[in-house]
Amino acid sequence: AQSVTQLGSHVSVSEGALVLLRCNYSSSVPPYLFWYVQYPNQGLQLLLKYTTGATLVKGINGFEAEFKKSETSFHLTKPSAHMSDAAEYFCAVSESGNQFYFGTGTSLTVIP
Amino acid sequence: SQTIHQWPATLVQPVGSPLSLECTVEGTSNPNLYWYRQAAGRGLQLLFYSVGIGQISSEVPQNLSASRPQDRQFILSSKKLLLSDSGFYLCAWSHGGLEAFFGQGTRLTVV
Numbered sequence: 385a386q387s388v389t390q391l392g393s394h395v396s397v398s399e400g401a402l403v404l405l406r407c408n409y410s411s412s413v414p415p416y417l418f419w420y421v422q423y424p425n426q427g428l429q430l431l432l433k434y435t436t437g438a439t440l441v442k443g444i445n446g447f448e449a450e451f452k453k454s455e456t457s458f459h460l461t462k463p464s465a466h467m468s469d470a471a472e473y474f475c476a477v478s479e480s481g482n483q484f485y486f487g488t489g490t491s492l493t494v495i496p
Numbered sequence: 497s498q499t500i501h502q503w504p505a506t507l508v509q510p511v512g513s514p515l516s517l518e519c520t521v522e523g524t525s526n527p528n529l530y531w532y533r534q535a536a537g538r539g540l541q542l543l544f545y546s547v548g549i550g551q552i553s554s555e556v557p558q559n560l561s562a563s564r565p566q567d568r569q570f571i572l573s574s575k576k577l578l579l580s581d582s583g584f585y586l587c588a589w590s591h592g593g594l595e596a597f598f599g600q601g602t603r604l605t606v607v
Binding site for chain 1: 502528530532538539540542545547584586588590594596597598599601603
């Protein structure tokens with residue numbers, strides 16, 4: 385069975401500081417991993433994804449994530465936070481190719 | 497290009513009334529289709545998914561049902577709404593699990 389754990393339901397960072405959002409997963413086979421962003425009252429937008437190949441993946445808006453199989457982790461980072469990064473972030477896993485399972489989300493606040 | 501339409505954007509319904517939310521996808525064929533519910537502080541809960549016309553898998557038994565009458569149409573229904581059905585409902589589609597594309601969501605408030 386697949387599951388996703390996002391540590392920290394709320395994260396606050398200062399503008400210009402490093403953003404680190406944590407995600408751990410469980411999967412019986414090599415998974416596909418995703419990070420999505422959601423702005424208030426909107427759908428989810430894909431930030432980045434890992435399917436195969438390079439374990440460090442780069443996404444939109446300066447975000448990147450590294451797939452670490454030994455740690456079953458897929459943490460999201462951005463070197464310098466911007467006010468526009470304030471949003472809800474979701475980590476997701478897909479194993480069978482037919483279903484996506486999401487974490488409970490992390491709300492990112494950026495302090496000016 | 498592919499697009500996904502979900503309506504209505506907001507809905508206020510009394511307890512015990514029926515529900516019908518519709519989702520349609522354009523620009524692709526044979527998509528996998530999904531209904532998720534997002535409750536405050538609880539992330540996204542997969543409600544139903546479909547890999548083809550008339551094929552519906554339910555993840556969580558509840559007061560809701562789903563139907564796929566056409567290849568690119570996915571409908572979420574209820575005969576009698578409960579207060580606990582309030583939430584933000586999201587429709588999504590994918591091909592092969594490589595990425596899920598989401599609609600803009602429906603905010604349902606049951607009063």
